[in-house]
Amino acid sequence: MKENIRQSNKMKRSFSNVIGITTGSIAFLFAFTSIPQSKEWIAPPSAVKVTNPIASNEQSIAAGKIVYTKNCYDCHGKKGKGDGPKSGDLEISPRDFTQEQFQKQTDGSIFWKISEGRKPMLSFKKEISEEQRWQVINYIRTLGIKK
Ligand code: HEC
Structure with missing residues (x-):
């Protein structure tokens, strides 16, 4: 009886070892195959409270799109998914x-992040x-709308 319990404990232990090693390897592979995302980027509370003085309308969105295509597209991509032509070179x-x-x-x-940047x-x-900067935010907002 005691022997059986010991045996089953041993099996449990080796089972959890297998799980541990498997998840470990998956995490390891994942870390090396995807581009890492840095720690969350958080704007200071005083910046978060600032409101957009430019109304979101056809004109400001169109102006924002021009700014975006010229300055942001290379990294952020056409639809803002972060897959622009230059994104592959970024760390x-x-x-x-x-x-x-x-x-x-x-x-x-968002305004604060565009103004400050982060490597x-x-x-x-x-630059702009x-x-x-407010216009490009009005444009970026349209990218989040599910079509
Ligand atoms: C050289 C490539 C590059 C260009 C050009 C660029 N970005 Fe970025 N942007 C990044 C990277 C990389 C991050 C992620 C930075 C981080 O998380 O530390 C980022 C992050 C951001 C963020 C913060 C995202 C979040 O999660 O809050 C905003 C907003 C942003 N970019 C807007 C813009 C706008 C608007 C432009 C154009 C005016 C622009 N970026 C141009 C590479 C770029």
């Missing part, structure tokens, strides 16, 4: 703008005007 994957996780942040938060994404403070 960090650009985020997916179509996801709820991205879209649920405020315009102020490998550059800061756009000097404030107005253009």
Whole structure:
């Protein structure tokens, strides 16, 4: 009886070892086959509260699309999925703008991130005007709408 219990404990242990090794290897493979995503990027609370002074309408979205195609498309891709032609060269994957996780942040938060940048994404403070940054946000918002 005791022998049986010992035997079954031993089996349980080796079973969990197999599970452990399998998940370990999968995680290991995953880490090396996908481009890593950096730690979550969080805007400071004061920036999160800032509201977009540019109304979202046909004109501002069209203007934002031009800014996007010129400055963001290479990395972020046509539909904002982070699959632009340059994305393969980046050490960090650009985020997916179509996801709820991205879209649920405020315009102020997105504005701050575009202005500050975070390697490998550059800061756009000097590259594009404030107005253009708000316009590009109005455009990015349209990428999150399920069609
Ligand atoms: C050189 C490639 C590159 C270009 C060009 C670029 N980005 Fe990025 N962007 C990235 C990468 C990589 C990240 C992820 C950075 C991180 O998580 O640390 C990112 C992240 C972001 C984020 C934050 C995503 C989140 O999860 O909150 C926003 C917003 C953003 N980019 C907007 C833009 C806009 C707008 C433009 C054009 C004006 C632009 N980016 C141009 C590479 C780029």
